Amino acid sequence: MPSLLYTPVVTRLRLRWALPLLLALTAWLGASPALAQQELFILRVIGGFFEPKAPVPDPGPSAPPVPGSMPEVQFQELLVKGDLAALNQACVEADGFGFTKRLQLLQARLLAMAPAPQPFQTVLVNANALLSCRAPDAALLVLNRFSPEPGLERDQWLVQRWRAAQAGLHHGLAAETLEELAKGNAASLETLALPLKLRDDGTIATRPGLDVYADHLLVLGRRRDAAAALLAGQMPGKPMAERLKQAVALLNQMPLQERDQLLERALDQAAAAEAWGLAIELLEQQRALLVAEGVEASRPRERLERLSQRVDDAYSAWQLARQDPEQSERTAELQQQLRSPRGPGGHAAVLLATPSTASPRPPQP
Template sequence: MPASATPFSPRARQPFYRQPVYRQPLYRLRCLQGRVAIGVGMGLVALGGALPAALWAKAPPAAPDPVLAALLRSGDLSALNGACTAALERGDGLQLRRLQQRLLTIHPAPQPLAVVLANANSLLSCGAPDGALAVLGRVSPAAGAERAQWLVLQWRAAQAGLHHQLAADALERLAAGNLASLASLELPVGQRQDGTPVTRPALDLLASHLESLGQRQRAAEVLVSSAQPGAATAVRLSQAVALLDGLPAPEQDRLLELALEQAAAAGAWGLVAQILDQQLALVSSTPESAARVRERRLRLSGGIDDAYGEWLLRRRDPAGSARQLELERQLRSPRAPGGHAAPPTPISQP
């Protein structure tokens, strides 16, 4: 046997920390980990073994809420709605999911339409629009008042869930081929601080859904279908022109002239000014048409005391420099007396 392999060789008698194997980084790291683990384990044993049990034991499950459990077993929609409202205010996602799941299974199909509508409305109040759509899908009422209620609730659920195509389909089915009828149907889109609902005409909502889907042509057609006289139709016609980028200039002028008539008939002179500004901004307008619209806008500015609007029109006209200077003198700073940001006038004491 070679001398280097004997247990009495100088290499065999070297301390272990000087031997080649221990000097490798990985081997030293493992030895260090083992020593730390041994030390920690001995320390825990010295504490009587209570700490390892506390560390290794699983956390006990939370005790079930008996009130919530009883509520989930009940079929009281009013109580479930109240619990949903409270869970939403607290931000209790776990309890909210349990309530939503209960509302999904509380009235299995088949059920009368009134029960289905109440169930879907509860799911909407509980922050589960997709669940409301699932419940509404269990029935399909025939044409009539009940179907209208069902479609309105379907639109509300689709609107809350940002399902624009489904929301647009519900409104178009609600119109039943008469889009103009949607202009008089007010639908809730929010709630004020005092609890009163904020509403918008269904016609405008349908156009908004279609625009969100990229269907600008169809959205413009919906807006143009408005037959209500007044400022609302003027705004819709103006929006339709803005949506139809490739509309020929004569058709643009025709729609905007109709909008001007409606706005002027309603006495909405600020809206008239906006529509005239829109006509001026159209790149497809001919020079003759632009000059005519500009003259009308200048006359309107004088009639409604719109010095700023007139100044905007004349500031690029070298011939109107004198009038421009006069208009600039009329324009006051917001903090000047009479401006909207002026400090309040002190009240003199008697």
């Protein structure tokens, strides 16, 4: 599965998306709607996440204009007189058409046009425009011209620095930035929605900062730290089950019994969320874990068989019963069966030998 830390998307912004995107990123950065309408710097809200179309020759004095693009004379004037908002729009266009030379000229202009010191919002606008121009390292240089005091502005600055670091594949800096945002509490990153890409419908795809942080750590080879971050999550249900599943896969030096207990917790969370596909994956993982450690794996195998059959039968019966208002009691009963793996007949109702009672061989160091 490809990493979501940097997922290019072949797309091009349409002008009809401009105002919704302005308002969306303005709320994210904590600015006012009025500023959003004045500063068109966020026509490309997730700068640096989009893969340009197949390159075409840059327009120039001796080349015919490309339909739909800015004429060369207008572009040259923009380089000299354009403000940050207009240059950002030009970056979006140049990236969409694949105009490499124009991008390079715009990058150089953006890097030099607003030297320090500058107001905080100007620094963010400048860095965002450089991300739109596919210059994440230059965006980092601009951000480093400003050092906000602790508080909301610093958090906004750190998120912008994370965007530039991840776009430039600087995983060490990206992880360090998220650690600063966490302020010593990794679980707080669960509620930090980091922007990943712009969807075709104009909405922003996000991912919890905790999962992104764990991915950065994995790229850096810090498996134990990544597992610790995943185990720090507190959000119940499917998110916790998925993080426990991933953590167990990383903690191959942990004693077998402890890993098995983590998988049992994950199974309970998956069942509570009715995530039966994930529950089946967890039982498969549990079975493979026991087999690898030389332990009898009949327990997860039989639970897997019961769960698969039970989900098929109960779900089909529930689908039929829920269509009949007179079978509301039966519908509730079937739904409870789907929810409760440890209830009568549930896949966890009969526990066979556990790792602690099956005399497993000692885990290898």
